[in-house]
Structure formats: C-alpha cells, structure tokens
Amino acid sequence: MRRPESKLGPSLELYGHVDVLLAKGRGELDVVAQVQRVPGYRIEGDVVRMAHAALIAELAERVCEDRHPVEGVYELAVTAMDELARETDPRRASAWFLMSALDLLGYAPQLMACVSCERPLAAKPAAFSAEAGGFLCDRCALPSMDLVPLATIKVLRLMASGDLETYRRVKLDGALMASIEGVLQSQLEHHLDRRLKSLAFLHEMRM
Ligand SMILES: [Zn+2]
DSSP, rough: OTTOOOSSSSGOOOTTTEEEEEEEOSOOOOEEEEEOOSOOOOTTTHHHHHHHHHHHHHHHHHSSBBOOOTTTTTHHHHHHHHHHHHSSSSSHHHHHHHHHHHHHTOOOBOOOOOTOOOOOOOOOOOOEEETEEEEOOTTTSSSOEEEEEEHHHHHHHHHHHTTTHHHHHSSSHHHHHHHHHHHHHHHHHHHHHSSHHHHHHHHHOOO
16 A cells, blocks of 8 residues: 555656665565665556566566565566667567576577477478477477478577677567567466466557
C-alpha cells in the first residue's frame, strides 16, 4: 500500500532502477526503510517498451525464489532494461535479453551441431526442437517439423557469442525478428513450469 503522504512514492516508478534499504521485519516481510532512484534508463511512458520490461521483470522474478537470488540475474535484468531504454526497436533488446537469460540459466539452445547426433549443422535451414534443446540435422529431424531459416540461426549464433555491438547493427526485418523470438520463446517456455503472462500479453498486442 502506498499512502499519499509516503516519502518513498516518487522513487517507485514502474520498472525503475532503485537502491532499496530494507529493515528486517518481524514476519515474512521486510520494511522498506529507504529508497533512492539510480540514475540511468527510463522505461515509463511507452506501452510497447513497458510490455517488454514486464517480460524482463517477470522472468527475473520467476527464476529467483524468495531470498535465494540466482547469481547474475539482477545484473542481467538491469543491463536488459538499459538496453531496452536505449534501443529504438524494443523487440531487438527483448530478444537479446531472452538469449542472455537462457544462457545464464543453462538452457541456451545448441546452435552449431545437431542436438541429437552431434554432427555439425550444414549451412541451411534446420528444424528446431525445444524438447531436445537445439537444432536437428536432416537425418534426425522429422519430416513434419518446420524449418527455421538460416538467417535466424546465424543471428542466434551472433547473440550467443555475446557480441552486442554487432547485434545492434544487424538488420532485422519483421519476419526475421519473429522467427528469432519464436525459437527463444519456445526454448524458454519449455523450461518454465508455467507460461509467462507478459509473453502472452506481447503476443496479444501484436494481433
Ligand atoms: Zn542429427
């Protein structure tokens, strides 16, 4: 509950970056003693950006149990929000975050070799299986599986290499972006026990 006279109010904007001092409460909940806004990005005011920020926040919250932080998740969330604020295309920043999060959680898709037989993937479209955790070669893929374009696989490899500078400059049209998101989101949702509300919302927004 935020009371109108609360001194903490102005610092607590949605998806803002704050430094919080907590005092140990008597029960399960701690008491917020002090809040200070950390200078830097601002997400507020843009619906699409806010929806992507919700994805970052939901995923960070989902993978961390109360009082058991996962190493690197906080840093990743802050970096992702920062990138989201500076990037003209929020989807681009959001996809980068998904790849980084998958990597951090140990769920990064296998992109160089067939996930089933380990043979190197040929330079051509390949089927993706979230269950298997990567791409499949011709011999291992089922005929019914959709093929992911080579361009998508190449961008995914660039993302996995962590080269953000080059990634920022890659031209991504709508179809390529959607294909990249499709791979990353299916891989992520395969590893989560519940679906992400923010991801469902992003899909609804696009319809
Ligand atoms: Zn294979």
